[in-house]
Amino acid sequence: MPEQSFAAVTVPSAGDAALSAEDAKLVTLARSSRARAGAAEGAAVRDQDGRTYAAASVALPSLTVTALQLAVAQAAASGATKIEAAAVVTEGSALDGAGHAAVRDLAADAAIHVAGPSGTLLGTVVA
Template sequence: MPESPAAPSVPTPTELSVEDAKLVILARGARGRVGAVEGAAVRDQDGRTYAAASVSLPSLAITALQLAVASAAAAGASRLEAAVVVTEASTLDTAGHAAVRDLATDAPIHLAAPDGTILGTVVE
């Protein structure tokens, strides 16, 4: 069985722009509304935002970041400017990271704790 790729490392926290801070609020709200393990939000090239929570059903499991990216793509987004994941994990999941990179090779992906504290930002 092939090994899964290593999770992207999360560097030291950075100060967020006002627009990225709004993504944290949206991601926290998506997570809190349904009591999900994680919440995520993304902003597309037009400034539109998409928020989602992780889904874990017997027939479907999708990370919050994958679902937020899928919602953006389904709405016609061709590029992402930024993403946020709110989670108790200390690393960014590889599936969510890959989904963001499908629409943006350089958009920052901020990892935040459930209280909104920024843990770090992945830019690669």
């Protein structure tokens, strides 16, 4: 199977936006996953039933998966058919294209919150 390439997605500035308690929980889970694994990124998603899935990026010689791809994969493997919201914690200023595409496979309009390592919201991607 050929490897796909996805362009990074620009993250609009958060301004003074505040997250709901449920979305703030996603950021907390993403931060925890990132820290526990010592990974470049952490991510968490919430499915249509309110279940959450958290993951960290994986970079092995034979396998590279973004944190958001892995969180979506866990949700899909558990039977989720829709993603309500997602969060990524990263040092970067853009959302990785592959993770964005994975969320869009299960939700055309789910908010993807992007936060820095401290948990500060950088912005939210909705398209």
